Amino acid sequence: MVADGLSLTFGSGDERTAALDRIDLTIERGEFVSLIGPSGCGKTTLLRAIADLERPTSGTLLVNGMTPEAARRERAYGYVFQAPALYPWRNVERNVMLPLEIMGLPRAERLDRAQRNLQLVGLSDVARRFPWQLSGGMQQRVSIARALSFEPSLLLMDEPFGALDEITRDGLNLHLHELWRTTGMTTVFVTHSIPEAVYLSTRIVVMSPRPGRIVEVIDCDLGAERPLGIRDTPAFTAVGSRVRRALHGETPHA
Amino acid sequence: MREIGRRIVPVIVVLSALLAVWYAAAFVVDAPQGALALTRPLVPQPHQVAAALIAGIFQPLGPRSLIYHAGVTASSATVGFALAFVLGIALAIGIVNVRILDRSLMPWIIASQTVPALAVAPMVVVVLGNIGLTGLIPKALIAAWLSFFPIVTSMVAGLRSPERIQLDLMRTYDAGSWDVFAQLRWPSSMGFLFPGMKVAATLAVVGAIVAELPTGAVAGLGARLLGASYYGQTLQLWAALAMASILAVIAVAAVDAGRSVLVRVRGGRL
Numbered sequence: 001m002v003a004d005g006l007s008l009t010f011g012s013g014d015e016r017t018a019a020l021d022r023i024d025l026t027i028e029r030g031e032f033v034s035l036i037g038p039s040g041c042g043k044t045t046l047l048r049a050i051a052d053l054e055r056p057t058s059g060t061l062l063v064n065g066m067t068p069e070a071a072r073r074e075r076a077y078g079y080v081f082q083a084p085a086l087y088p089w090r091n092v093e094r095n096v097m098l099p100l101e102i103m104g105l106p107r108a109e110r111l112d113r114a115q116r117n118l119q120l121v122g123l124s125d126v127a128r129r130f131p132w133q134l135s136g137g138m139q140q141r142v143s144i145a146r147a148l149s150f151e152p153s154l155l156l157m158d159e160p161f162g163a164l165d166e167i168t169r170d171g172l173n174l175h176l177h178e179l180w181r182t183t184g185m186t187t188v189f190v191t192h193s194i195p196e197a198v199y200l201s202t203r204i205v206v207m208s209p210r211p212g213r214i215v216e217v218i219d220c221d222l223g224a225e226r227p228l229g230i231r232d233t234p235a236f237t238a239v240g241s242r243v244r245r246a247l248h249g250e251t252p253h254a
Numbered sequence: 255m256r257e258i259g260r261r262i263v264p265v266i267v268v269l270s271a272l273l274a275v276w277y278a279a280a281f282v283v284d285a286p287q288g289a290l291a292l293t294r295p296l297v298p299q300p301h302q303v304a305a306a307l308i309a310g311i312f313q314p315l316g317p318r319s320l321i322y323h324a325g326v327t328a329s330s331a332t333v334g335f336a337l338a339f340v341l342g343i344a345l346a347i348g349i350v351n352v353r354i355l356d357r358s359l360m361p362w363i364i365a366s367q368t369v370p371a372l373a374v375a376p377m378v379v380v381v382l383g384n385i386g387l388t389g390l391i392p393k394a395l396i397a398a399w400l401s402f403f404p405i406v407t408s409m410v411a412g413l414r415s416p417e418r419i420q421l422d423l424m425r426t427y428d429a430g431s432w433d434v435f436a437q438l439r440w441p442s443s444m445g446f447l448f449p450g451m452k453v454a455a456t457l458a459v460v461g462a463i464v465a466e467l468p469t470g471a472v473a474g475l476g477a478r479l480l481g482a483s484y485y486g487q488t489l490q491l492w493a494a495l496a497m498a499s500i501l502a503v504i505a506v507a508a509v510d511a512g513r514s515v516l517v518r519v520r521g522g523r524l
Contacts, residue, residue: 052425053422053425053426072426088523089520102437128523156293161387
């Protein structure tokens with residue numbers, strides 16, 4: 001994923017707001033990159049631009065070497081929204097099969113993939129339940145399984161755990177990290193939680209609002225093994241405070 | 255058992271209050287005329303109406319049978335409802351998908367409902383009669399005319415009910431407009447369609463009865479009502495009215511039955 005001088009403006013005339021202002025960012029295959037910043041900093045807009053849900057005003061943006069639109073048409077990415085957005089009239093299994101049906105896969109293949117991906121998020125035993133019978137955390141795991149079901153090369157996640165309580169969130173973070181480690185899937189993750197970003201990422205992109213700019217890109221080399229206890233280590237805290245300083249506009253290494 | 259009691263008790267209370275008021279009214283109106291057991295009371299008492307209704311139901315099939323008249327009305331109401339269903343859903347799909355149709359059709363659809371059906375019904379019947387359409391079809395058309403409106407409006411609301419996030423999701427799958435319709439808009443609309451269909455079902459019965467009034471029909475609950483009021487047969491009139499509401503209740507129950515099938519398919523929720 002390459003962004004070069006990417007800008008995106010909403011509205012026109014006096015009501016113009018620059019959601020993104022000259023963003024330069026390259027994300028390599030296999031990375032886990034978090035976009036973090038206060039609300040209105042354009043982190044979700046950047047994610048939506050990558051997904052071709054918003055159109056950039058200027059600059060170039062390439063996803064897998066293609067335009068975002070071409071990448072979307074090739075189903076290059078799976079998108080996980082803030083809310084699970086499951087269809088209440090479909091049971092869990094059929095929700096996971098939804099993109100596969102749209103892609104026109106044969107039924108046996110759809111079932112096989114749904115079962116595999118539900119197993120990946122640890123929800124095989126609720127395949128026949130309906131979304132309203134599941135907790136919020138389980139619903140979001142179904143939506144992750146749905147995003148993975150068509151084997152995209154890129155996973156885009158927009159504050160997927162923002163609406164969940166902290167205990168559920170910790171569990172899902174652990175789960176997501178394991179998932180990323182086993183699949184090696186390139187992931188772009190929007191969040192406003194510093195511990196979450198530090199725990200999950202290989203790199204953290206800190207953004208500032210009005211106009212949406214990148215303040216700093218922070219490497220996060222905590223190794224591949226990340227038990228939840230890693231949060232109490234000095235290395236973890238050090239990265240966390242660098243992110244915090246960048247968020248509050250202090251110059252690094254000052 | 256307590257649960258059932260909690261449901262039934264309020265119904266019984268309201269029903270007894272209504273019956274009490276009705277008996278009181280019948281007494282006040284009919285007592286000055288002499289007796290309470292008139293054959294043509296101005297306000298017949300509930301048990302008289304019930305007796306007339308039961309007598310009408312258990313007649314052998316023929317012009318004196320309420321089942322016969324209800325059947326005639328029910329057939330034009332059913333055909334009318336079916337027409338309204340097809341037309342209403344087709345219009346709603348057009349309105350949701352084509353912006354020009356939204357602007358051009360909606361005002362006419364609303365205007366169509368402001369015209370009193372009773373005034374237009376004879377015209378419809380005469381015009382259709384001139385081109386050789388008589389019998390069930392004109393009556394069904396008038397029933398359809400009344401009942402398509404709630405279907406259109408509820409279906410338009412239902413097809414527009416998917417949230418932005420659900421539409422964005424379909425976009426990330428590069429879903430075509432057919433998939434967006436079949437997998438998202440149509441299933442989303444069901445929770446809106448059924449309340450609309452309930453209203454439409456009762457309106458189809460009303461429409462069928464109204465259509466029988468001016469057509470000089472000899473059969474149907476409308477014809478029965480008209481005949482009874484012409485000859486001052488109040489018991490017959492009220493029995494036909496009661497039969498009409500039974501018909502409407504059956505129509506609503508049929509819609510509800512369809513709804514519960516769908517609810518079962520969807521695992522307990524619509």
